[in-house]
Amino acid sequence: MPLVSMRQLLDEAAKGGYGVGAFNVNNMEQIQAIMEAARATQSPVIVQASRGARQYSQDNFLYHLMLAAAELYPEIPVAMHQDHGNSFETCKSAIALGFTSVMMDGSLKADGKTPTDFEENVEVTRKVVEYAHERGVTVEGEIGVLGGIEDGHGAGGTGLEHVTDPDQAVEFAERTGVDALAIAIGTSHGAYKFSKKPDGSVLKMDILIEIHKRLPRTHLVMHGSSSVPKDLQDIVNKYGGHLKETWGVPVEEIQLGIQHGVRKINVDTDNRLAITGAIRKVLFENPEKFDPRDYNKPAREAMQKVVAERMTQFGQAGHAGDYTPKTIEEMREGYLDGTLETRPSLAGAH
Numbered sequence: 003m004p005l006v007s008m009r010q011l012l013d014e015a016a017k018g019g020y021g022v023g024a025f026n027v028n029n030m031e032q033i034q035a036i037m038e039a040a041r042a043t044q045s046p047v048i049v050q051a052s053r054g055a056r057q058y059s060q061d062n063f064l065y066h067l068m069l070a071a072a073e074l075y076p077e078i079p080v081a082m083h084q085d086h087g088n089s090f091e092t093c094k095s096a097i098a099l100g101f102t103s104v105m106m107d108g109s110l111k112a113d114g115k116t117p118t119d120f121e122e123n124v125e126v127t128r129k130v131v132e133y134a135h136e137r138g139v140t141v142e143g144e145i146g147v148l149g150g151i152e153d154g155h156g157a158g159g160t161g162l163e164h165v166t167d168p169d170q171a172v173e174f175a176e177r178t179g180v181d182a183l184a185i186a187i188g189t190s191h192g193a194y195k196f197s198k199k200p201d202g203s204v205l206k207m208d209i210l211i212e213i214h215k216r217l218p219r220t221h222l223v224m225h226g227s228s229s230v231p232k233d234l235q236d237i238v239n240k241y242g243g244h245l246k247e248t249w250g251v252p253v254e255e256i257q258l259g260i261q262h263g264v265r266k267i268n269v270d271t272d273n274r275l276a277i278t279g280a281i282r283k284v285l286f287e288n289p290e291k292f293d294p295r296d297y298n299k300p301a302r303e304a305m306q307k308v309v310a311e312r313m314t315q316f317g318q319a320g321h322a323g324d325y326t327p328k329t330i331e332e333m334r335e336g337y338l339d340g341t342l343e344t345r346p347s348l349a350g351a352h
């Protein structure tokens with residue numbers, strides 16, 4: 003099966019009332035871990051690469067690994083997504099390479115650090131939407147600013163400094179026509195999200211619920227949504243690591259989000275922790291080992307386990323065979339003839 007449109011994956015998830023995990027990759031083992039988990043749970047899946055990942059692996063290595071994944075797992079619909087594109091050029095280069103979806107994060111300037119104003123965000127995002135939709139490619143935008151920093155990307159600070167304003171979210175969706183929208187409701191990137199178990203004072207689920215009510219056709223995206231489970235932190239620390247105590251986003255909060263329009267959930271930190279814990283354990287217990295396969299294999303298995311667990315929790319498990327993936331060309335036609343329109347003022351026409 004060729005790489006499929008993220009928009010179709012999310013439309014199907016909306017019909018089925020489930021969410022789809024978007025997992026970050028930098029190398030072969032991570033892609034294999036995700037695909038094995040998808041096969042074991044029969045899940046459609048989004049694989050995403052940040053700018054940092056594209057730089058680390060070089061574009062072509064990553065892209066051809068993804069093609070291998072599509073070839074070896076033909077029964078799994080898989081979308082390949084650019085995570086946090088910082089400019090029109092970044093998104094354009096991802097599309098040229100064959101990504102089926104891009105995020106234009108216009109909430110920050112091209113430096114990936116400085117918050118933009120609303121008009122700047124609308125302008126760059128609309129430009130990416132026009133370019134991408136003409137080519138059948140999905141676009142995710144962001145309104146409000148997430149906390150934390152990951153892969154050198156982010157404004158830093160807590161997730162509560164630029165929480166999304168629902169009126170702005172509606173105006174943004176109307177003026178850009180994005181397929182999916184990342185909103186800031188108190189979550190942060192990286193491992194250190196919350197210094198205590200998060201409750202209603204830090205996770206603004208009421209804002210998410212209101213935005214979904216007003217934008218029922220725009221798929222909502224939760225970033226920084228690793229759960230950072232204590233058992234994964236403990237393994238790292240038990241075998242020589244030094245992680246400070248930290249809390250992630252509880253799975254129940256994500257499930258509440260899924261009931262209210264969240265269709266894409268970004269998870270990276272949990273997989274990083276699982277990999278690092280497994281490698282530390284092997285090397286700590288077997289200091290004589292030096293074949294990278296001796297620790298890469300358990301690392302891959304540890305990540306696979308976390309991914310499969312999330313796929314079940316998000317509800318995507320069992321849905322891989324529900325639909326026939328459309329070609330990117332068919333998606334292009336849908337954007338051109340208006341059937342894929344998300345803008346509230348225009349969507350009613352179809």
Ligand SMILES: [Zn+2]
Nearest residue numbers: 191225226268
């Ligand atoms: Zn993110």
